[in-house]
Amino acid sequence: MARPDRERRRLITRTVRVLGLAFTGCSFVLVAVSGATALERVVMPAILLIAVGVAFVLVGRGRTWFRPLLTYVLGVLVLASSCLPATLPRDEIEAAGIQLFASTAMPALLITLSGQRWRIPVIVGSFLPVVVLTLLATAQAQPLGLTALSVVLGWVAFSIVSHWLGASIDRASAGIERLKHAHAGERLASEREAARRRSARLLHDTVLATLTLLAHSGVGVNAAALRHQAEEDARLLRQLRLGDSPTPTASGSYNLEPVATSDLGHTLESVKQRFGHLGLEVAWHGTGQILLRSDVLDAFLLSLSECLENVRRHSGVGAADVTITEDDTTVRAMVTDEGVGFDLSSVDVERLGIAESVMARIRDVGGNVRLFSAPGSGTTVVLEVPR
Numbered sequence: 001m002a003r004p005d006r007e008r009r010r011l012i013t014r015t016v017r018v019l020g021l022a023f024t025g026c027s028f029v030l031v032a033v034s035g036a037t038a039l040e041r042v043v044m045p046a047i048l049l050i051a052v053g054v055a056f057v058l059v060g061r062g063r064t065w066f067r068p069l070l071t072y073v074l075g076v077l078v079l080a081s082s083c084l085p086a087t088l089p090r091d092e093i094e095a096a097g098i099q100l101f102a103s104t105a106m107p108a109l110l111i112t113l114s115g116q117r118w119r120i121p122v123i124v125g126s127f128l129p130v131v132v133l134t135l136l137a138t139a140q141a142q143p144l145g146l147t148a149l150s151v152v153l154g155w156v157a158f159s160i161v162s163h164w165l166g167a168s169i170d171r172a173s174a175g176i177e178r179l180k181h182a183h184a185g186e187r188l189a190s191e192r193e194a195a196r197r198r199s200a201r202l203l204h205d206t207v208l209a210t211l212t213l214l215a216h217s218g219v220g221v222n223a224a225a226l227r228h229q230a231e232e233d234a235r236l237l238r239q240l241r242l243g244d245s246p247t248p249t250a251s252g253s254y255n256l257e258p259v260a261t262s263d264l265g266h267t268l269e270s271v272k273q274r275f276g277h278l279g280l281e282v283a284w285h286g287t288g289q290i291l292l293r294s295d296v297l298d299a300f301l302l303s304l305s306e307c308l309e310n311v312r313r314h315s316g317v318g319a320a321d322v323t324i325t326e327d328d329t330t331v332r333a334m335v336t337d338e339g340v341g342f343d344l345s346s347v348d349v350e351r352l353g354i355a356e357s358v359m360a361r362i363r364d365v366g367g368n369v370r371l372f373s374a375p376g377s378g379t380t381v382v383l384e385v386p387r
Contacts, residue, residue, distance in 0.1 A: 008169050013059055015165070016111045020056035020071070023105035024049055030097030042094065048078040052105070059112070068112045072126060075106045079133035095141035102134040103154030110158045114166030127155050191277050268324070271305055280312045286324035292331065292387065299361040300331065300385045303369075306357040307335040307381045315339025315379065330384050338378040344371065354381070 028049045031042050055071035082098050109126075113119035131151050138147050268284065275282055292300065304322070311320045317339040325332045358381070359369045367385035 008173070011169065012111055012114055012165065016059050016068075016108055017056055019108040019111070020059070020105050021053055023100065023108060024053045024056060027097045027101035027105060028053070030093055030100065034091055034094035034097065044081045044084075045078055045098075048074060048081055049101070052078060056105075059109075068109050072106070072109055075101070075109075076129055076133065079130065079137055082137035083133060092141050095138040095147075098137050099134060099142065099147055099150055102130050103151045104158075106130050107155040107158035110155070110162045111165060114162045114169070116166075119162065123155070123159055130155075188277065188279065268301075271301060271308070274305070275308050275312065278312060279318060280308060281319040282308060283319070283321045284324070285321065292385070296365045296367075296385050299365045299367070300333070300383065303358040303361045303383055304333050304335065306354060307383070310354065311335070311337045311339065311379075315341075326387070329387055331387055333383040334380060335383070336378065336380045341373045341375050341377045341379050343375055344373055358383070 028046060031045055031049065034042065052071060052074045055067065055074050059067045059071060079098065079102060107127075110119070110123055113122060116122075131148060134151050135144055135147055272282055272284060308320060308322070311317070315337045317337055320335060320337045323334045323336075325334075354369075354371075362369050362383055362385060365385055367383065369384070370382040371379070372382075373379040
């Protein structure tokens with residue numbers, strides 16, 4: 001059960017429990033006071049009222065309708081026992097206790113129906129036995145019109161409370177969801193702005209500085225130092241393309257990975273974080289601890305990123321699955337979405353956006369790409385690169 005549903009149920013059951021126990025307790029006191037002179041007449045109703053109180057305590061302990069139904073049945077038994085000749089209320093105090101129970105404690109159970117579409121038939125069906133038994137039980141001690149009016153008003157009032165409480169909880173839940181979406185949107189915008197500023201600082205500290213030196217023919221700078229700086233900038237750009245976020249150790253100096261081989265698990269985490277910031281939920285399966293040559297890793301991850309970008313832009317869904325597998329000679333990535341898909345037979349694969357950004361990259365390193373899709377059935381792309 002989702003948290004909003006749990007909170008909704010907890011609020012409703014606590015309300016029913018408090019109201020039911022309070023009104024049942026008042027009814028018990030009135031019945032017990034009237035029975036001081038004729039104890040045998042109120043024993044059965046009093047015992048049943050105690051049982052109703054216990055049932056109200058148990059309401060909401062489970063997720064089924066059994067406990068509210070049990071409480072209602074016990075309440076009907078209280079009224080039925082008061083109709084017996086031996087227990088029929090003989091004075092106004094005892095009749096007032098029965099009337100109070102029928103017009104307050106019993107309809108308090110209606111709050112458990114908050115938000116239910118079928119509550120109207122249930123309210124009508126449960127009201128009729130209560131009003132009939134209450135009239136029979138109090139006929140000798142109170143005017144029938146007054147009794148009927150009090151019971152009707154009580155049930156109408158609690159029906160209104162039930163509807164109002166359900167509608168209020170729904171409005172509050174909708175407001176909370178709107179706040180969540182607004183907060184998520186604001187956080188995403190803040191993260192994108194921070195990333196943009198970080199990228200601008202990073203390029204200013206490194207690549208732009210190098211390009212400025214080149215524009216001035218490297219005047220005043222040793223050729224070997226300029227060459228080394230250009231190599232560092234190339235490595236930096238590589239990591240940025242793979243979705244990583246290098247951190248500076250000093251002005252213009254960044255922690256960069258060796259270019260010979262890279263751990264696939266680390267670079268996959270960068271891709272995952274990148275698309276998480278863009279709002280695409282990617283479920284990763286399989287292994288990620290694989291070492292690949294730098295050129296193969298670049299092609300593999302850039303093609304994988306392009307596939308996820310296509311899911312984000314064109315699939316019409318906000319989630320994708322990526323499964324990484326390997327054998328002795330090949331590393332595979334399968335990117336799957338449940339989006340709109342398309343008809344492969346009606347589209348020239350070479351004209352797709354992935355022709356150069358995915359297929360050409362993978363084939364350049366000796367790999368292979370397979371594409372599966374159908375209208376309304378999503379799309380699957382399988383990337384294979386040699387180890």
